[in-house]
Amino acid sequence: MAGERAHEFELIERYLAPLATDPGSVGLVDDAAVLSPAEGEDLVLTKDALAADIHFFTVDPAGAIAQKALRVNLSDLAAKGARPLGYLLGLALAPDWDERWVADFCAGLKADQEAYGFPLYGGDTIKVSAGPVLSVTAIGALPRGSAVRRSSARAGDRLYVTGTIGDAALGLALRHDRDKARAWGLDAAQTDHLLQRYLLPEPRTQAAEAVRLHARASMDISDGLVGDLAKMAGSSGVGAEIDLDAVPLSDAAALTVRDDAAFVTAMTGGDDYELLVAVAPEKTDAFEAAVAQSGVSLSRIGRIEAGAKVSYRRAGEVYDFGAAAGYSHF
Incomplete structure (x- = not known):
């Protein structure tokens, strides 16, 4: 050959x-x-x-x-x-x-x-x-001058994500161990959904104009929601409070996260390629309408806070991800 x-x-x-x-x-x-x-x-x-x-x-x-x-x-x-x-x-x-x-x-x-x-x-x-x-x-x-940075979030901004979170990381876990599908109670279609989300990301290009016109800060979620939110907060000099129950999950991911280890994987694993966006309170209605017009799904998951602490709540209780801070290339 x-x-x-x-x-x-x-x-x-x-x-x-x-x-x-x-x-x-x-x-x-x-x-x-x-x-x-x-x-x-x-x-x-x-x-x-x-x-x-x-x-x-x-x-x-x-x-x-x-x-x-x-x-x-x-x-x-x-x-x-x-x-x-x-x-x-x-x-x-x-x-x-x-x-x-x-x-x-x-x-x-x-x-x-x-x-x-x-x-x-x-x-x-x-x-x-x-x-x-x-x-x-x-x-x-x-x-000119309209690029949206990750470093410009301010206290009071509302935090949004597009699409669903964690599918790709769960799909990668399935690539390494297909027996997890049975353990998580996934059917064939749900398994295929997670595998496909890892194989082929869905960049939210349709929402780019809404981001440019209405967002204060934005970045894509490539290294996991937890890790990338920490990057946005750190570069902006702010903290954040996140309601983990508001983080959008696909039907397949919702089944897996009954297992706490799978939940951590979904929140910290990489390859989502969804958008994490901070929007000033007075612009939230316009932003939500513009993203809806683009056909991209959108969920509000929390807010930017003064200080430097990023905190999480699940079922009303403080949730600590510990050392699971997101994907690192090194």
């Missing part, structure tokens, strides 16, 4: 160049793309790297791996209130790579490019001793 593989430039021409549909990328025949932002706009840039058997399983479908790489970056753009423009791709392949995998990978890229209006601008391909490893640099745009 190795003798039938394309060389680097053939790989780019055959599989990646067709994805470079923006004129600024000039079909990937140059060393760099040229991007001209619209007058009065800022560019928003973010990067996420994903490595085999750390951020995804090597056995996962190649197309799903590609889509996850794009979607985790789209989630970052949405949290800033930005609309996506395009991306740069770093693709590092193991020595035993094959063209069928690359073709499926690029088909996944193409599907999400079309779904999110997010073309390839350029990047690099290399061979590594173990892979694949992916690095995506995403570029978005918004009106």
Whole structure:
């Protein structure tokens, strides 16, 4: 099979160049793309790297791996209130790579490019001793000065999350131990829901404008609700109080959290890629209406408090997560 593989430039021409549909990328025949932002706009840039058997399983479908790489970056753009423009791709392949995998990978890229209006601008391909490893640099745009930071929450702000929390972390737990499905009382559809939520995030790009127009602070939940809320509170110099009973759960997750260990996993595990948003009290009605109009589900889970303490209550009692503070890359 190795003798039938394309060389680097053939790989780019055959599989990646067709994805470079923006004129600024000039079909990937140059060393760099040229991007001209619209007058009065800022560019928003973010990067996420994903490595085999750390951020995804090597056995996962190649197309799903590609889509996850794009979607985790789209989630970052949405949290800033930005609309996506395009991306740069770093693709590092193991020595035993094959063209069928690359073709499926690029088909996944193409599907999400079309779904999110997010073309390839350029990047690099290399061979590594173990892979694949992916690095995506995403570029978005918004009106000048309107980016929403994680560091601007203020006491009195209401805290919201989109979607449901914990599904992906519970799905990862199932990938490691499928017997948990029986222990948690999940049927086949509920099991598949959790597994799919880990495999393919759902970036809340539809809510980006509502965030930009109405939020005081925002970030995406990539490392777990507990850990990411601590980051927002810490960078803003505030505390928070959270009603854990108000945290939205899917039907599948609601079954699992009868087990306290599973509840901790759901609240602290990563890969949700939902939005955590702080909104000033006078803007909550407008924010809720705008998010509802976007079709994204939204739940109020607490409020920002003065001080530096983040506290949690469950069933009316103080709840302590202890050392389970969220996912860490190191």
